[in-house]
Amino acid sequence: MLILPLAFIFALAPPTNVRAYDAPDDGGGTIIVEWQPSPDDAHLTGYEILRSEDGMNYVRVGFRAKRRTMFEDNTEDGRSYQYQIAAVQDTAKAYSEISSHAMSRPQLIDTSKINVFIAMIIFGGFMIYFILSARRGKELYIRKIAGLQAVDDAVGRATEMGKPILYILGLGYVEDVATIASLNILGEVAKKIAQYDSKIIVPNADPIVYTVAREIVKEAYTKVGRPDAYDSDSVFFLAREQMAYAAGIDGIMTRERPATNFLIGYFAAESLVLAETGASTGAIQIAGTDAMSQLPFFVTACDYTLIGEELYAASAYISRQPLLLGAIKGEDWSKLVIVSVLIIASIFGLFTSIPILSLLK
Secondary structure, three states: OOOOOHHHHOOOOOOEEEEEEEOOOOOOOEEEEEEEOOOOHHHOOEEEEEEEOOOOOOEEEEEEEOOOOEEEEEOOOOOEEEEEEEEEEOOEEEEOOOOOOEEOOOOOOOHHHHHHHHHHHHHHHHHHHHHHHHHOOOOOOOOOOHHHHHHHHHHHHHHHHOOOEEEEEEOOOOOOHHHHHHHHHHHHHHHHHHHHOOOEEEEEOOHHHHHHHHHHHHHHHHHOOOHHHOOHHHEEEOOOOHHHHHHHHHHHHHHHOOOEEEEEEEOOOOHHHHHHHHHHOOOEEEEEOOOHHHHHHHHHHOOEEEOOOHHHHHHHHHHOOHHHHHHHHHHHHHHHHHHHHHHHHHHHHHHHHHHHHHHHO
16 A cells, blocks of 8 residues: 655645734844744644745745744845745645735834833933932932941041041942942042041952042042142052951951941951951941841941941932932932832732632632
8 A cells, every 4th residue: 555645645735924024123133924824734844934035036044843923034124025934844845925025124212111211201300300409509308327427426536536447348349339339438438537637548359449449539638628648558459369358457457446447348258257356446337238148247246337228328428419419319209109100000900800809709
């Protein structure tokens, strides 16, 4: 008995309704091809996608398995293409009708992200309004932060005792957010130290952070009119290795006996070693980090700890600069809007789901 291949038993039915169009909301270079599957889809090997630029010569640009009905083709913007889909079963093929012309082009606006655009306008409006308000002299209220309120007292105490102030930036690199926030705080603390004619010690674990910190402290002395009081040896590179850096700072704490320690930046396992050594010398300690695993050690061993966004708002809190204050207030109002929307959406979702819940009961 002769057994014929399936392709010879019946004629393959081609796919239908081939449609090609530019991919929406993208940067160009993509055409989407869609089709209705062949009635013989269950017996197919798959679908071959053919593309032509002149409407006559077609080349294969892709292959999709059976039950697939879409293909994304990478194309050149500004050129017109036509497509044809072939249903393939072993060596047999059935060709569809030719699609209409399609051309890819970039879109200026991603309409699927219009909500992000609206949020950007609202939140940006908040920030601009508060920045302009601060520049006009309006007093912007920011919640009191105990650790930052103690800065003046800590610097004054060091001045009265004739002891230095130790500022520790941690192990972070200059691109880390916590390090950037700490450098901003360092600039404001250095201004107060220069005004009080105290001594500051800033050991660093990264060469680039050291360079930036040195310039910040130098500029702080210049801004308060005391450039001659700046000591270039007060900011120095200590060590890159974690425990070598911690041991070096412990040695400084033990020898210099600073009256105040600032531990602000990114810290890891050395945080407890530093904080405990500082506490044993009797220094006032103000700490802050975004490393959540290290916060318990700072809270336990330090007098004041900046938690969460207090670290990022610290420079605005100390300097009272309109640009920074306006940004902080704008962010707070933006969060208020987000929380309000979430609450309203939750209430709406709760009430709309009540009938369904009653039916389930």
